[in-house]
Amino acid sequence: MLKLKKRMYITISCLLLCTAWASPLSADEARDRTEVLQEIDEYMNRSMKANYIKAASLAIANNDEVFYAKGYGTLADGQVTGNTPFPIASLSKSFTALAVLQLVDKGQIDLDATYASYFPELSPQDPYVLDITVRHLLNQTSGLNDKINPDMTKTPQFQSLAEANQLLNTVQLAHIPGTAYSYHNPNYVLLANLVESVSGERFSDYLKKHIFEPLGMNHTFSVNTTQQFYENNTIPLGYYLSLGRAISQSEPLWFIEGPAGIVSTAEDMSLWMLSQYNGRLVSPVLMKQYHASGAIGPYGMGWLANQDASNGQTISHSGIFWTYKSEEQVYLNEQMGIAVMFNSGINAYVNYSAFIDGIADIMRGQEPQTSFVNGRNMETIMIALIVATLAWGIYGYSRILRNYHRLTISKLIMITVGRLIPVLILLSLSPLVTFIGGGRVLPWFGIWTTLSTPIIWLMVWSLVNFVHLACYIYVYFQNTKNDPLELPQ
Template identity: 40%
Template structure:
């Protein structure tokens, strides 16, 4: 009897334990179907040809999947390589922090202390510290050294240092935040000088190998992406919403945007961000070092050392970074308190009408019980709108040329200033097209972009402006010619009247 009671008690306890476990599992059940549906819907809305997603929690990868196809029509998997662009900066920052923790680099010493060849055409350059480079507060900007548009592009990190000899700083070091790739090229050169290893070799030995990132490597120039085409498939830009496979324009990217990786490899990188710098019992950086990288530095409260800093909808701290090339895009996000990490790699590049960040923020919302909001405007809607605008512009242009006679009648009744004003307004698309690079620089944080890059970023807008500019210019020229003809005819009539009056006067006399 006693044994029977004990047995019943054990069965009851076991049942309660199993029920509790099932309850906990139900509460923490991972929403794979919801995530899968969200990603597929967003890809369809934005015509994304291919992407890969990884999600980590604690020290585990809880989701890893590829969607769509590469440029050569191969299915994308968790091991498909992508150019990750500026996500590379956080790796460069970690390399510098490793050297700092080993005592070989002082973050608050001038960069010139470590790179003797570093010199600007500005005495303030000698005071730029390592920390200021890491936090983009060095005073260097695209406007003083437009790294994306310089031709020819540098061949090495040391050549970047040499080219800076003619540069004058935009602002006092430490006083202003200006996101700038050259900062991280200088930091990569710092790693080379101090470690006495080539920068890609340092990354391989001290970061990629310990993290078991076996499919990750670093290139110095985007043209090497083409040379490694057997390893990495090409990316895309969008033309009226259709992804077009193309080669990435040439650009020197070492240290700032030169890494190629996979989401399975990048998932391991995210794990150390939420796990105090540790991966599989290997400590790549101390927990204090990770906290320093994730903390605001300098005058901008939303940037640390290689990471952007923001808050979730419910106020939790999150660190993130985007990577942008003309044919590739990448987004990563970590919520340290929840040890949650998300990385998405795209084989399509920067486009005015595609909100890549909405992908990662949407996944974050799903995982933190803050459902993502539907986008008010989709890529399809915006591109369709541009097509409609272009069509209407062409039809209006044809109509204006067709109705030149009617315009002529109205012109004769109008004051001259109103006609002049109408010409200025019609030439506005041409002015916008000509000054677009400067406008992008002014409104885009002083980033200086190449003309090729601007076209790949907004081809439908450029084509629309070009069509409007051409036909409006033709209409203005046609109207100006007609005005000249009218005035010549008018002067001829006046002369005939004067001659007739003179002749009649002489006859009467």
């Protein structure tokens, strides 16, 4: 009996002790959450200011809840909220991939069947087109790329998904299907067309019925062209950065249904990320494939899949428009997802993925890293460089007229070659950007919005050099006029 009482005493004591520990822990957790949210707000506001970003929307999913969904910035009609719609650009690809896998789950699509088997009317000039499988399209290994099939610079743009098959009849593939990775938006246009054809539903309707509504994403929708962004007055106007100023600009016309056509909110994107580790939209076997990398690279099915030593398995994607940007990363092992959407476009100086890293650090109780390289600092440096170039131009002009009394033809040729350097850089920007961007062929408008201030500097440098060159030529002919007997060397 004494032993039984002793055991009961020990058990009760342990329970009371656990209760005493649990109560303050719960209070600490509540306080910590408030502090975490405050730190997140401070980080977002600070980072947006440092990069001249006018509006953004943040979504955080944690464990089984929408941890945070908030808008930042002020628009003409009020404050940005968690329900303000933003174009998510290429984050749309994971939705398109899921739609394909749902039809695979129903036995209506075979991942390793050829795309052409679903469209017997295709008559491609390149026989290798007939070897492109659904999996190749998902993994971006179809053999299509921007060099052989310019997407953003295509004129005219597609008017419907059905037109996408026309490109397969005339294109010559850059690679044999399945042998090389090339990120190419029309792969996902073709997949959207496949979903529409097999399901018998419009692609946008399919997404709404089978993905958005089941997940409760009631403010999310899909469009087919970028023109529909500025026709919808609920979507914040997009911007690009130039000379330290955010300049409003409508997105140029681009057919984006399938690869980049979804518009969503922070609230809805939180639900989307939750579904990546607790959803039931496809079978567990297909969900595993959905989150896996491809056969020849990290790009799988609408996601970049990685295995990190410290954070475990992650899936991520970035979205790029010229006046909008988005980033998303889901830490599957940690059951945490973070997505950020911006009304400013891709810029050489703005590291949008750093927003994800900073928020993740805060969520883990770590100090977010800051970098000197941001829009404000780099734009300030570039503006100073432009001013310095103009000052150098004025000084060089007076120096040429004052000191160059003797100028030979050989020196004039060398000077001319040197002064053409910025012009040559400007002329080679398009192929240079294509090389750096992994083969993506960008329109000049996109190059301008991405590198606006550096382009202005190159133009100023070129103008200064032309003025200098004109002075050199003037001095040379003045010398030959004043000393006609001296032969040029």
